[in-house]
Amino acid sequence: MAKGSVDLSDQMNAYSSPLRKTVKWYKKLGIELILNTALMNSWVMFCENNKTKMGIVEFRRQLVEDLTETENKTAEEVERPKRLRHNLTQKEGSVRNTRRFCNKCYKNNVELYGSKLARNKTKKVSTFCNECENKPHLCLQCFNKIHK
Template identity: 40%
Template sequence: MTYCGTMRQNRKGVSSSMKTKLKKGETFGLQKNETKLIKWHDKRPVLMLSTDSSHDSTLQETGKFNRKAESVKKPKCVIDYNMAKKGVDVSDQMASYHTVVRKSFKWYKKVILELLCGTAVVNAWIVYNKIATTKYSITNFRKLLAKALTEDDTELQTITSKRLMHTFIKPEGPGRKKRKMCVGCYAKFRKEMPREEADKRARRIISYCGDCPKKPGYCLQCFNEVHKN
């Protein structure tokens, strides 16, 4: 297993030679046993610590070009680090917006708050945007989440409960003149055959749902399947 990561230039134990100023695009490296310390100046100094044998201070093509149409080159350790770290960096960036983490002597409080209000919220936001028709920014998603968790949902539950209660009605007495097509049977047959054939095959019944709009006709089997939730 090898290691590759960034390091602060003022880290204790870093050689004073690493503090030498470099021009943009220049590199400088030191090695002790299998550990390599590579400095590369891009927009600012970047210090990389690596134990990978393929990493050195030479620059490699990235396949990208700057505004001057010049090829962008970077050390291989930087290229590999960016490829492996970009997903984590994006997640950390999303979690950093409106963070709830505050200074504390108890480290576990920070971890718990970061997991619940940072990582978990970002993951929920990504999943929501994948399955929902309306997309939200991370800021608006946090607002909606906070509102949903804090508002009184008693009224909402009452309305939802009423909507979920559907009544199967089968009129008593002679009702042959009031027979209508079962919309559940029709929907099943329509998936496999033309409209005219499905209309002929669908059952004619007198029962219907008293709570659905327009009170559509349902046989008992289709009524239970449609309203099973």
């Protein structure tokens, strides 16, 4: 029997493996499965789609350069989006005017019981998420489920 594609893939990975002797065996296995196998598959697809012959080491180098490229900007010039921090905010005003049904609980209860019974079973809250679209009213449990 001739050398199969799996053997050839292992041989190609052995030339430029990122694994080291000091790494635990289970970490090596994870790195091997995720990095090397995925990289090998992407290299094969790249060569087939572009009809080019590029070595695996050169492909790795080019991939790292493309992934870390910042369009020739310095670290200060690179714009990074500010991370939105979702907070559960208490609505100001009288309780009678500020309480609404918890959006998530209400949707779940409508599916289970229908809209008439859902109005009776859903709790009313005066807390909402200020960062989410439409500023939905949410109870603490639903807020924690959505914003893990």
